[in-house]
Amino acid sequence: MTLSTQAGEAFSSKNVLSFFGRRKESAIVFVVFLALWELLAVTVFKGRFVVPAPSNVLATAWRDGFYISDLARTLSEASLGWLIGNGIAILLAALCLVFPRLEAALLSLGVMTYAVPTVAIGPILFIIQDPFSAKVTMSALSVFFVTLIAAVAGLRSASKTSLELTSVFGGGKWDMLRRVRIRASIPALTTGLCISAPAAILGAVIGDYFGGQNGLGVIMLQAQEQLSVSRTWAIALVTTLVSGLAYAGTAGLAKIFGAWTSVETDNQSDLSESPNSNIGSKPLTFLGKFMLQIAIALGVWYGVVTVSGLGSYFLKTPQAVWTYLFVGPQASSNLTSVLSSLSTTLFHAGMGWLVGSILAISGAILMSSSSTITKAVMPLVLVARSVPLVAMTPLIALLLGRGLVGITAISALVTLVPTLVTIVDGLKKLPTAALNIVTCSGGSNFDALIKVRLFYGLPAVFTAAKISMPGAILGAVLAEWLVAGSGIGHIMAYDVVGSNFANLWASIVAIVVVSLTLYSVVSSAERLFRKRFAI
Amino acid sequence: MKLALITIIVDKRRNEEESLLADPRTEGEKEDSKINGVSSGTNADTSSRERFFSNVRQTTPPLLREPMSRRQLLGRGVKLAGAVALAGAIPEILAACGSGASASSSSSAAASSSSALPNVNLQLVYLENVQFAGSFFAEVKGYYKDAGVNVTLLPGGPNLAPEPIVQSGRALVGITHTAEAVQAIINGADLKIIGAGFQKSPTCIASRASAPIRNPQEMIGKKIGVSASNEPIWTSFLKANNISASEIDVVTVGFDPTPLATGEIDGLVAFYTNEPIVLRLKGVPTYAFLLNDFNYPMVDDIYICKASNLSDAKLRKQIIGVMTGESRGWSDVIANPDEAAALAVNVFGKSLKLNLEQQKLDAQEQNQFVADSTTAKHGLFWMTPEVIDGTIRSLAIGNVDAKPSMFTNEILDAIYHGGNKA
Numbered sequence: 001m002t003l004s005t006q007a008g009e010a011f012s013s014k015n016v017l018s019f020f021g022r023r024k025e026s027a028i029v030f031v032v033f034l035a036l037w038e039l040l041a042v043t044v045f046k047g048r049f050v051v052p053a054p055s056n057v058l059a060t061a062w063r064d065g066f067y068i069s070d071l072a073r074t075l076s077e078a079s080l081g082w083l084i085g086n087g088i089a090i091l092l093a094a095l096c097l098v099f100p101r102l103e104a105a106l107l108s109l110g111v112m113t114y115a116v117p118t119v120a121i122g123p124i125l126f127i128i129q130d131p132f133s134a135k136v137t138m139s140a141l142s143v144f145f146v147t148l149i150a151a152v153a154g155l156r157s158a159s160k161t162s163l164e165l166t167s168v169f170g171g172g173k174w175d176m177l178r179r180v181r182i183r184a185s186i187p188a189l190t191t192g193l194c195i196s197a198p199a200a201i202l203g204a205v206i207g208d209y210f211g212g213q214n215g216l217g218v219i220m221l222q223a224q225e226q227l228s229v230s231r232t233w234a235i236a237l238v239t240t241l242v243s244g245l246a247y248a249g250t251a252g253l254a255k256i257f258g259a260w261t262s263v264e265t266d267n268q269s270d271l272s273e274s275p276n277s278n279i280g281s282k283p284l285t286f287l288g289k290f291m292l293q294i295a296i297a298l299g300v301w302y303g304v305v306t307v308s309g310l311g312s313y314f315l316k317t318p319q320a321v322w323t324y325l326f327v328g329p330q331a332s333s334n335l336t337s338v339l340s341s342l343s344t345t346l347f348h349a350g351m352g353w354l355v356g357s358i359l360a361i362s363g364a365i366l367m368s369s370s371s372t373i374t375k376a377v378m379p380l381v382l383v384a385r386s387v388p389l390v391a392m393t394p395l396i397a398l399l400l401g402r403g404l405v406g407i408t409a410i411s412a413l414v415t416l417v418p419t420l421v422t423i424v425d426g427l428k429k430l431p432t433a434a435l436n437i438v439t440c441s442g443g444s445n446f447d448a449l450i451k452v453r454l455f456y457g458l459p460a461v462f463t464a465a466k467i468s469m470p471g472a473i474l475g476a477v478l479a480e481w482l483v484a485g486s487g488i489g490h491i492m493a494y495d496v497v498g499s500n501f502a503n504l505w506a507s508i509v510a511i512v513v514v515s516l517t518l519y520s521v522v523s524s525a526e527r528l529f530r531k532r533f534a535i
Numbered sequence: 536m537k538l539a540l541i542t543i544i545v546d547k548r549r550n551e552e553e554s555l556l557a558d559p560r561t562e563g564e565k566e567d568s569k570i571n572g573v574s575s576g577t578n579a580d581t582s583s584r585e586r587f588f589s590n591v592r593q594t595t596p597p598l599l600r601e602p603m604s605r606r607q608l609l610g611r612g613v614k615l616a617g618a619v620a621l622a623g624a625i626p627e628i629l630a631a632c633g634s635g636a637s638a639s640s641s642s643s644a645a646a647s648s649s650s651a652l653p654n655v656n657l658q659l660v661y662l663e664n665v666q667f668a669g670s671f672f673a674e675v676k677g678y679y680k681d682a683g684v685n686v687t688l689l690p691g692g693p694n695l696a697p698e699p700i701v702q703s704g705r706a707l708v709g710i711t712h713t714a715e716a717v718q719a720i721i722n723g724a725d726l727k728i729i730g731a732g733f734q735k736s737p738t739c740i741a742s743r744a745s746a747p748i749r750n751p752q753e754m755i756g757k758k759i760g761v762s763a764s765n766e767p768i769w770t771s772f773l774k775a776n777n778i779s780a781s782e783i784d785v786v787t788v789g790f791d792p793t794p795l796a797t798g799e800i801d802g803l804v805a806f807y808t809n810e811p812i813v814l815r816l817k818g819v820p821t822y823a824f825l826l827n828d829f830n831y832p833m834v835d836d837i838y839i840c841k842a843s844n845l846s847d848a849k850l851r852k853q854i855i856g857v858m859t860g861e862s863r864g865w866s867d868v869i870a871n872p873d874e875a876a877a878l879a880v881n882v883f884g885k886s887l888k889l890n891l892e893q894q895k896l897d898a899q900e901q902n903q904f905v906a907d908s909t910t911a912k913h914g915l916f917w918m919t920p921e922v923i924d925g926t927i928r929s930l931a932i933g934n935v936d937a938k939p940s941m942f943t944n945e946i947l948d949a950i951y952h953g954g955n956k957a
Contacts, residue, residue: 069886122694127703131689211692213663214886221693222662222887227792227813231888313723314699483787490787494766499698499719 029376052230061234067219071242074204074216077132078246081139082200086147086193088140093151097181098174106148108293108516109300114145115470115515117477117489118206120508123496124315126210128308135207135215142203143196149467150192154185190254197250198243205239290520297512316505324502334506338488342510345476345487351404352411353472359412360419361461367420368427381417407479407487414475419464426460455533462526469522470515477511652685655853658697658706660836663690663883665894665901666808667710668875669732671883673864681863684856688883698724701839707850708857709839714767716839717930717937725842729946730858730916732836732865733904735827737807738768741795741814747822748802751776751829760788760800768826768833769804771933775830795821808901816893831932832925834918835904845945858946862915869906872898914951918942 034054041053052060061067089110096103118138125134162180201216208217216239223231298318305315312320325335367374396413400406434452480489488507495504659667670688673679679686689706691697697709698719710732720726740759742748748757755778761769773780786800792810795803796819803810811821827833838858844850868875876894884894909919923942930937 064888119694123696123699126695127699127705130705209692210695211659211662211690213690218662218690218692219887222664222884222889225792225809225813226890226893227796227817228888229793313702493694496694496696497715497718498767499696499715499722499724501722 052233056230057233057237060228060230061238064231064234067216067235067238070214070216070219071238073212073214074201074208074239075242077135077204077207077215078139078200080136081141081203082143082196084136085140085143085200086196089144089147089192090151090189093148093155094182096152097155103152104289104292105296107152108296108519110145110148111293111470111516111519112297112300112512113141114467115474115512116141116508117474117481117492117511118142118203119209119478119481119489120492120496120504120511122207122210123504124308127314131207131210131212134210135204135212138207139200139203142199142206146196146199147189147192150188150195151185154188154192155181190251193254194247194250197246201239201243201246290517293516293520297516314501316502320502321505321509325506334503337491338503338506338510341486341488341491341507342514345473345480345489345511346514348404348407348480348487349411349469349473349476351408352413352476353415353469355408356412356415356468356472357419357461357465360416360423360464363416363420364423364427364457367424374424381420406483407476410479411472411475415468415472418471419461419468422464422467423457423460426463427457459526459530462522462529465522466519466526469518473511473515473518652680652683653853654685654687655708655857656687656689656706657857658689658691658700658709658711660691660695660697660709660711662692662887663688663879664887664889665876665879665884665898666836667883668868668872668879668898668901669861669865669905671864671878672867672875673860675878675882676864676867678863679856679860682856682859684853684860686857686860698726698839701841702726704841707840707844707853710836711839712768713833713835713837713926714771714930714933714935716837717935717941718767720941721936726839726941727842727845728837728918728942729840729845729854730838730861730944731834731918731922732838732861732916734834734907734909734922735825735904736768736831736833736835737809737901737904738765738826738833738835739805739807739811739823740802740826741792741805741807741811741821741823742802743795743798744820744822746801748824749822750824751778754778754802755782756784757801758784758786758799759802759804760786760794761804762788765804767933767935768831771929771935772826772829772831774932775929795819808897808904812893812896812900815896816890831929832922833929834922834926838916840946845943851946855946855949858916859950862947862950865905865915868898869902872902914947917947917951918944 037051038053038055041051041056044051092106092109096106118141121141122134122138125137128134129137162184166175166180204215205217205220208215209221212218216235220232220235220239223235301318305317308315316324323331325331325338328334363377367377396406396409400409434456438447438452476487477489477492480487481493482489488511492504492507495501495507657670659670661667663671667688670686674686674688689700696715696719697706697711698716700706701709702719702724708729713728713736716726716728740748740751740754748754751772769785770780773783786794788794788800788803792803792805792814794800795805795810796814796817805811805823807823807825811823814821838861840854844854873895876891876898879894879898880889880891905915909922910917913919920939923939927937927939
């Protein structure tokens with residue numbers, strides 16, 4: 001949904017810590033960036049209603065009082081959403097470890113909440129709940145998956161020695177969880193909580209697109225409609241700043257509480273589905289797992305239909321969608337139209353993912369070979385993660401057009417940041433022994449990169465892909481919803497205004513099925529790869 | 536009477552955090568708190584407003600639910616009037632209160648016992664700007680309460696469809712666009728169109744005045760921006776004028792008119808009362824023609840409610856109450872668009888930082904859509920058979936199969952007693 005909802009970052013605390021440690025380089029990059037912006041604004045973009053000068057933006061923000069009341073409103077929604085979403089995610093993650101059989105099911109539930117575009121279920125939420133609660137829910141949904149993955153990875157990162165020790169002393173799974181895993185999970189979990197802070201804010205901002213009296217999204221909408229370009233930017237800036245502060249603040253709090261005292265962990269299994277997660281149960285085959293995911297999806301779906309108590313007018317049951325797509329009177333034309341818009345979206349997303357991944361990998365390689373580049377670029381990457389995509393989309397569309405290029409750019413942006421961070425982290429995590437061998441045999445840094453780093457960095461590419469593939473689809477859907485005239489996102493926007501709920505549900509199903517499939521395929525590929533090369 | 540009315544104003548907006556009547560309103564809140572025995576929330580959020588009122592209902596002891604005595608009311612009024620004078624607050628509203636006094640002389644008692652009135656929601660189709668000024672007047676001046684309902688306005692947004700909100704019962708009445716409402720009914724929603732806020736649709740094709748597009752034929756070969764929500768109207772409008780979609784370079788746009796200003800597009804499907812004015816104030820003069828004037832007659836900003844509610848005596852009364860408030864509110868807008876703009880900018884849309892100049896122009900232009908010879912004869916929102924027929928024919932072009940039975944004047948009939956003002 002947003003740049004920041006990406007869970008693909010390596011769940012380590014290093015990025016955050018180093019962010020504070022790189023003040024000088026960051027400051028230089030920041031100043032250069034501002035100067036360039038000012039220059040462009042008064043030259044290239046002069047007279048166009050696109051890019052106001054930063055000085056102008058700052059003056060507007062100052063005049064408008066930095067949107068304090070709207071900020072307070074959005075933050076109250078976001079903080080509640082953050083608490084609820086993260087609370088549920090952590091509980092479920094803990095449950096995963098006590099009952100490993102649940103893991104596949106819960107993770108697919110997580111992927112589902114991640115893959116369903118918030119813009120698409122917003123209309124339903126606003127029927128079931130009052131506007132405030134609906135925005136809290138949207139905010140909670142935006143953080144759930146990020147933290148679930150982080151918490152599962154963290155809880156699993158406990159060192160084998162500690163676990164075995166607990167076992168030897170007669171401790172069961174429960175004791176392992178209580179005495180070892182929770183301690184071990186803290187670093188990864190903290191990063192998850194940090195990342196989800198801006199994600200929660202952006203979830204609430206998107207909620208504002210469904211109406212409201214105040215809130216950052218509400219005033220951003222009004223500013224855009226009134227063509228108050230500098231105000232639009234000022235609000236985007238304030239949102240970004242606050243998102244960044246929420247990130248840093250969470251990190252700071254965690255530091256105060258000593259969350260980053262070193263814990264003995266197993267580096268091996270940070271984000272991968274560890275091979276021992278199925279201990280005591282027969283490993284599920286790929287197909288079995290996939291079927292399980294479908295079953296869970298259907299279960300949740302029926303649950304929502306039953307619990308909400310809404311009529312069949314809004315909430316279509318799985319049968320209704322089945323009828324709509326496969327057996328009804330116009331089934332074949334319905335199916336064709338859903339599939340054709342889906343394929344357009346997948347093309348957009350695929351292009352975006354490809355461009356984003358290539359940029360990310362090249363960036364990661366550059367950064368791994370020069371610490372100066374890393375120091376200079378990383379803070380910008382962290383800031384980029386906090387920029388509300390909703391605010392960026394119209395700008396990107398204006399600069400790059402509303403066709404394939406614009407949509408690809410948006411989709412690529414969604415892919416780029418998490419992939420970059422994950423791979424940079426993956427490249428760092430390699431056996432020193434392997435590097436030493438290259439160096440001792442007279443190999444250059446370049447040799448080390450080619451022969452060792454890339455090989456060991458490959459799993460990180462898989463890890464990133466698990467998240468960035470659904471992310472790219474989501475980015476494409478949002479871009480289509482907001483700016484493009486094609487694709488499933490465009491069709492869904494059309495469905496909402498025309499109350500064509502059957503097609504809306506069918507489209508959501510199509511997106512979720514594709515995202516789940518991609519996630520499962522990449523997970524399996526990743527597992528195979530790790531097994532084969534024993535990394 | 537003036538004093539009593541000030542009380543009502545204060546009463547209505549007691550939960551609005553940032554009102555022009557800031558000081559007196561705080562007084563009013565304190566008073567209300569004492570009287571009702573609850574502490575009042577000052578959150579501007581609609582839901583908490585809603586919650587607040589339901590609190591009042593539940594916690595007010597039976598004795599206090601009695602209408603306030605005239606003396607109490609006047610006493611409050613005096614205090615408040617003093618406060619207003621001290622604060623030097625909006626003279627327009629006070630003046631309006633004076634002029635409207637005769638109409639609501641019997642209403643003070645009803646308004647003061649507002650805790651006993653049913654709470655209903657009115658779902659707007661967009662954010663609270665001057666497009667809904669009639670509702671603002673109705674709330675501020677107590678027209679809804681006079682008509683026996685406590686109305687909470689629910690602001691909409693670009694991604695919100697009011698039809699499901701009304702269908703689900705979350706709102707009793709909704710303001711929405713015609714094609715969307717009809718589409719919802721076709722898709723199984725149990726809704727009825729009970730009035731037309733705009734006798735003709737303000738949907739227009741706006742172009743830069745330096746390169747004007749004066750009629751549908753001139754769109755051929757040009758780049759026209761259409762937002763996703765305007766798609767259905769756009770498609771049928773082309774058919775109505777025998778233009779094939781392939782003859783025009785259609786660009787999907789968002790909700791802001793920037794692309795027209797920058798020249799990215801030549802024309803924009805817009806709202807006559809919105810984008811052209813915004814652009815004009817930005818120094819980009821525009822030309823605009825109404826779709827309504829080129830083979831595409833259509834009512835707009837229509838009121839919808841659940842069809843089944845019309846046969847429920849209690850709910851029907853509430854719907855009549857909402858529409859009575861709307862009717863009186865819009866009469867005020869027509870009489871005084873500048874004041875309507877001030878209300879939108881300073882009270883309801885305060886946090887939106889609306890531009891007063893723009894809202895004033897908007898309100899002035901908007902009135903031509905609300906009031907015309909039809910409404911002069913039958914009353915505001917009235918839908919004549921000709922108007923309904925034109926709308927149905929326009930919709931039919933886009934294969935939207937509207938039926939006369941989807942429209943009903945029965946609520947307006949009950950308000951205007953026969954739909955003949957004269």
